[in-house]
Amino acid sequence: xxxxxxxxAVVALICVLIGIIFRNSRKTPKSELSTTxxxxxxxxxxxxxKDGTDLHAEEEDDDHEWNELAHIPFSTERYSEEDxxxxxxxxxxxxxxxxxxRFISDEPVPREVIDNVIKTAGTSPSGxxxxxxxxxxxxxKEVKHKIREIIEEEEEMNYMKRMGDRWVNDLKxxxxxxxxxxxxxxPYLILIFKQVYGILPDGKKKTHYYNEISVSIACGILLAxxxxxxxxxxxxxxxxxxxxxxxxxxRPPNEKLLLxxxxxxxxxxxxxPNFSRKPLDDIMVVI
Amino acid sequence: xxxxxxxxAVVALICVLIGIIFRNSRKTPKSELSTTxxxxxxxxxxxxxKDGTDLHAEEEDDDHEWNELAHIPFSTERYSEEDxxxxxxxxxxxxxxxxxxRFISDEPVPREVIDNVIKTAGTSPSGxxxxxxxxxxxxxKEVKHKIREIIEEEEEMNYMKRMGDRWVNDLKxxxxxxxxxxxxxxPYLILIFKQVYGILPDGKKKTHYYNEISVSIACGILLAxxxxxxxxxxxxxxxxxxxxxxxxxxRPPNEKLLLxxxxxxxxxxxxxPNFSRKPLDDIMVVI
Numbered sequence: 001x002x003x004x005x006x007x008x009a010v011v012a013l014i015c016v017l018i019g020i021i022f023r024n025s026r027k028t029p030k031s032e033l034s035t036t037x038x039x040x041x042x043x044x045x046x047x048x049x050k051d052g053t054d055l056h057a058e059e060e061d062d063d064h065e066w067n068e069l070a071h072i073p074f075s076t077e078r079y080s081e082e083d084x085x086x087x088x089x090x091x092x093x094x095x096x097x098x099x100x101x102r103f104i105s106d107e108p109v110p111r112e113v114i115d116n117v118i119k120t121a122g123t124s125p126s127g128x129x130x131x132x133x134x135x136x137x138x139x140x141k142e143v144k145h146k147i148r149e150i151i152e153e154e155e156e157m158n159y160m161k162r163m164g165d166r167w168v169n170d171l172k173x174x175x176x177x178x179x180x181x182x183x184x185x186x187p188y189l190i191l192i193f194k195q196v197y198g199i200l201p202d203g204k205k206k207t208h209y210y211n212e213i214s215v216s217i218a219c220g221i222l223l224a225x226x227x228x229x230x231x232x233x234x235x236x237x238x239x240x241x242x243x244x245x246x247x248x249x250x251r252p253p254n255e256k257l258l259l260x261x262x263x264x265x266x267x268x269x270x271x272x273p274n275f276s277r278k279p280l281d282d283i284m285v286v287i
Numbered sequence: 288x289x290x291x292x293x294x295x296a297v298v299a300l301i302c303v304l305i306g307i308i309f310r311n312s313r314k315t316p317k318s319e320l321s322t323t324x325x326x327x328x329x330x331x332x333x334x335x336x337k338d339g340t341d342l343h344a345e346e347e348d349d350d351h352e353w354n355e356l357a358h359i360p361f362s363t364e365r366y367s368e369e370d371x372x373x374x375x376x377x378x379x380x381x382x383x384x385x386x387x388x389r390f391i392s393d394e395p396v397p398r399e400v401i402d403n404v405i406k407t408a409g410t411s412p413s414g415x416x417x418x419x420x421x422x423x424x425x426x427x428k429e430v431k432h433k434i435r436e437i438i439e440e441e442e443e444m445n446y447m448k449r450m451g452d453r454w455v456n457d458l459k460x461x462x463x464x465x466x467x468x469x470x471x472x473x474p475y476l477i478l479i480f481k482q483v484y485g486i487l488p489d490g491k492k493k494t495h496y497y498n499e500i501s502v503s504i505a506c507g508i509l510l511a512x513x514x515x516x517x518x519x520x521x522x523x524x525x526x527x528x529x530x531x532x533x534x535x536x537x538r539p540p541n542e543k544l545l546l547x548x549x550x551x552x553x554x555x556x557x558x559x560p561n562f563s564r565k566p567l568d569d570i571m572v573v574i
Contacts, residue, residue, distance in 0.1 A: 077515055223411070277410065
């Protein structure tokens with residue numbers, strides 16, 4: 001039994017600790033204690049918030065009720081090992097063909113396909129199951145053009161003065177500049193907003209833990225879904241355009257633009273940079 | 288030795304006591320508290336830096352040479368509209384079954400499948416094609432247990448003092464606490480590190496634009512690849528454990544832990560919270 005293991009030394013240690021607790025707790029009135037513990041945000045914690053790395057949230061699946069959720073049995077399809085290997089290989093073969101494509105044809109794409117890929121992205125996990133994403137799908141020609149105007153205007157300024165020389169040079173060799181024809185030509189622009197907080201029924205703000213990571217994960221699933229139907233896109237994060245695009249698209253202040261994906265078929269003369277990906281040994285370490 | 292007698296129960300008790308002491312000892316005068324909270328609320332500019340929204344990078348495909356890359360023609364498989372609709376629906380049906388599962392069987396999983404899902408994640412786009420990810424796959428029982436010890440130790444402290452009451456309550460209804468049995472039972476733990484900068488051949492640092500978004504996108508693709516082979520996981524971000532896990536796994540200082548995924552088959556008695564997802568109309572806006 002555990003108690004037989006409580007050697008005198010351990011018992012003494014526990015007694016000392018209990019003593020310290022009692023001494024401390026007598027110092028402060030209880031009301032102050034509870035106030036403090038609610039408000040206390042220690043130094044390291046803030047540091048963690050800043051870079052986001054060391055914050056914690058499990059990408060939980062719950063609902064928005066306060067009550068504890070019922071838990072239900074879970075099972076999933078079980079494939080043979082042979083099937084698993086084959087399925088994993090096939091999926092890799094499919095996705096390794098994906099490239100970021102900036103030459104997008106203006107041919108129309110069935111709207112049902114767009115609905116389905118966004119529904120698929122919506123199956124993504126999210127911090128405390130907040131589902132902090134809004135996918136704004138722009139098909140309207142005029143709105144697409146307004147988006148292009150805003151982005152090109154800001155991008156030109158970015159290139160001309162905001163971006164450091166090194167960054168401009170890094171992008172130069174990829175023939176990237178501020179002319180974004182695909183913003184007009186792509187049949188759909190998907191603008192992905194992260195909801196940095198939610199609004200509860202009583203009007204109070206609801207924290208969206210890890211909203212940026214969650215929405216980025218959803219975007220990864222969206223990219224896989226697009227590749228699966230033969231559509232192309234390029235993952236972009238328009239610099240400094242967030243606020244203007246948010247206003248143009250009439251999104252509320254709790255939403256911030258994370259990514260913009262122009263979606264369509266590749267144009268016939270589409271090209272991509274001739275690059276290679278890191279081999280498995282460079283990205284995986286097995287212990 | 289005395290230490291061999293420190294059973295987990297006794298250690299836990301001591302930790303609880305120490306936790307209470309620390310919490311009590313953080314009682315601060317109110318004035319100091321408000322100063323702290325003032326410092327913690329940044330101006331709009333820092334807010335932007337923090338969340339990265341208004342920084343820019345296209346998730347470009349280039350290589351690591353300074354020279355401009357050759358561009359090559361691009362084409363992709365073209366499906367009929369009917370096929371596209373069917374493929375998009377099938378992929379949705381597959382992924383909507385995905386759930387975050389914390390009950391993971393210790394049955395072994397073919398290593399080749401793990402290799403393939405990580406290769407698939409490696410096809411993800413990244414800012415300026417930096418591919419800023421390292422996937423550390425832990426199969427070794429002892430290392431898994433060390434990881435569990437580090438995480439449970441830190442998590443317990445998180446629950447006891449670091450996390451705000453609201454957060455603890457948000458997680459409580461999901462029966463989440465600091466006991467993480469899956470860290471021992473899952474045949475593989477995949478720890479995903481973001482490389483916050485790279486090292487050039489001349490030893491200088493190379494900026495990794497948007498490394499966190501890029502690695503999160505790769506993780507979304509990894510989740511899809513796992514679901515596709517019938518394996519389960521839960522997307523976790525162990526709070527405050529990054530530095531200790533980085534040292535344990537001997538990763539260099541430019542790598543920071545972003546996510547930890549325990550991977551395996553669900554155990555027979557696995558359960559999940561009975562929640563629903565937002566309908567399409569709640570996550571998509573069409574213009």
